[in-house]
Amino acid sequence: MDPTHLHLLLNHVPTVGFGIGVAMFVLGLAGRSNDLKQASLVIFVGVALITIPTYVTGNAAQVHLQDRGEVSDGKTEGMVTLSLIETHEGAAFLALGFMEVTGALAWLTLWRFRRTLNVSPGMNGVLLVLSLATLGLMAQAANVGGMINHPEIRGTEDMTTFAGHLGRIAGDYVRDTPWTWIAAETVHFVGLSMLVGVILLIDLRVLGFMKQVSFAALDRLLPWAMLGFAMNTFTGMLFFAAAYGQYVNNPAFFWKLIFVLLAGANTLYFTFDRTWALEPGRDAPMLSKAAAVGAMFFWVGVMYWGSMLPFIGNAF
Amino acid sequence: MPLALTVFFVVLGVTVVVAIVGYLIDRSAGHESKEGR
Numbered sequence: 532m533d534p535t536h537l538h539l540l541l542n543h544v545p546t547v548g549f550g551i552g553v554a555m556f557v558l559g560l561a562g563r564s565n566d567l568k569q570a571s572l573v574i575f576v577g578v579a580l581i582t583i584p585t586y587v588t589g590n591a592a593q594v595h596l597q598d599r600g601e602v603s604d605g606k607t608e609g610m611v612t613l614s615l616i617e618t619h620e621g622a623a624f625l626a627l628g629f630m631e632v633t634g635a636l637a638w639l640t641l642w643r644f645r646r647t648l649n650v651s652p653g654m655n656g657v658l659l660v661l662s663l664a665t666l667g668l669m670a671q672a673a674n675v676g677g678m679i680n681h682p683e684i685r686g687t688e689d690m691t692t693f694a695g696h697l698g699r700i701a702g703d704y705v706r707d708t709p710w711t712w713i714a715a716e717t718v719h720f721v722g723l724s725m726l727v728g729v730i731l732l733i734d735l736r737v738l739g740f741m742k743q744v745s746f747a748a749l750d751r752l753l754p755w756a757m758l759g760f761a762m763n764t765f766t767g768m769l770f771f772a773a774a775y776g777q778y779v780n781n782p783a784f785f786w787k788l789i790f791v792l793l794a795g796a797n798t799l800y801f802t803f804d805r806t807w808a809l810e811p812g813r814d815a816p817m818l819s820k821a822a823a824v825g826a827m828f829f830w831v832g833v834m835y836w837g838s839m840l841p842f843i844g845n846a847f
Numbered sequence: 848m849p850l851a852l853t854v855f856f857v858v859l860g861v862t863v864v865v866a867i868v869g870y871l872i873d874r875s876a877g878h879e880s881k882e883g884r
Binding site: 639642643646647709710713714717718721725751754755758762 | 850853854857858861862865868869872873875876
């Protein structure tokens with residue numbers, strides 16, 4: 532399986548998977564069921580994570596088609612145009628942004644829920660509007676993407692959406708202006724420090740260090756780690772959009788993504804782990820300790836594969 | 848030099864915005880339910 536196959540496999544998740552999540556959220560609101568709402572929020576977070584590899588494998592599929600000479604710059608009978616692919620990329624770029632914001636707010640709501648045992652009406656409204664907008668944008672991106680692979684639904688005129696070629700505009704801007712890449716790289720390291728710093732503190736406490744510190748006190752730092760993760764997702768996507776050619780055939784990049792997904796799933800586990808409610812001086816259960824070891828392994832793996840980008844895959 | 852200053856102020860601006868967002872999130876979690884534990 533190569534990234535092109537992966538794109539065909541994954542590209543239904545942000546539409547169908549997210550649609551199921553939205554339906555569950557609406558049912559949860561209508562039936563006033565916190566369980567349904569929580570389940571839908573987990574789906575939002577999971578789909579937001581999976582949308583990242585869905586997006587990046589899209590550019591890999593583009594490069595694959597171009598290498599095979601199946602993309603034309605103008606209108607050639609039976610061939611897909613570069614403009615249509617970039618329209619798909621632009622719609623997906625905008626939808627990805629909405630998806631990541633929805634996923635981040637869904638995680639924050641889950642985190643707050645276990646402290647307050649409710650979801651505020653305001654947050655319910657924000658999540659509803661945002662998730663519906665995300666679903667609409669994702670459906671639009673999927674519709675244009677379908678035209679690339681299905682000539683039978685392709686019109687005679689090139690398809691456009693209001694996002695235009697947003698992915699290319701953003702990517703080219705980062706590539707062509709001198710300050711953006713350097714600034715994004717610096718922000719990427721600030722985000723990394725916030726993320727790994729907080730995660731390491733929590734993991735060490737779970738493993739039995741600093742027993743006088745309560746889990747609840749450290750748990751309160753978790754949103755700072757997620758802010759770091761959000762900064763790194765944003766800046767990481769800017770790097771990718773600017774120079775996707777350096778990443779789509781780079782094994783280190785795909786290993787980094789796998790470790791990001793595993794680390795993200797691990798963080799989601801800690802959002803539900805009951806350890807956080809233990810009093811100071813108490814020891815964490817073995818399962819939580821195993822998850823903490825997993826978290827440290829996954830995040831070190833993310834850093835390792837990130838550092839290996841130029842050395843294994845010849846990026847930069 | 849202008850490049851270094853531009854990058855410095857952009858990073859400073861982003862960091863300040865993130866700090867404000869983090870502070871607001873932390874403040875919103877201030878009232879904990881006893882049942883939540």
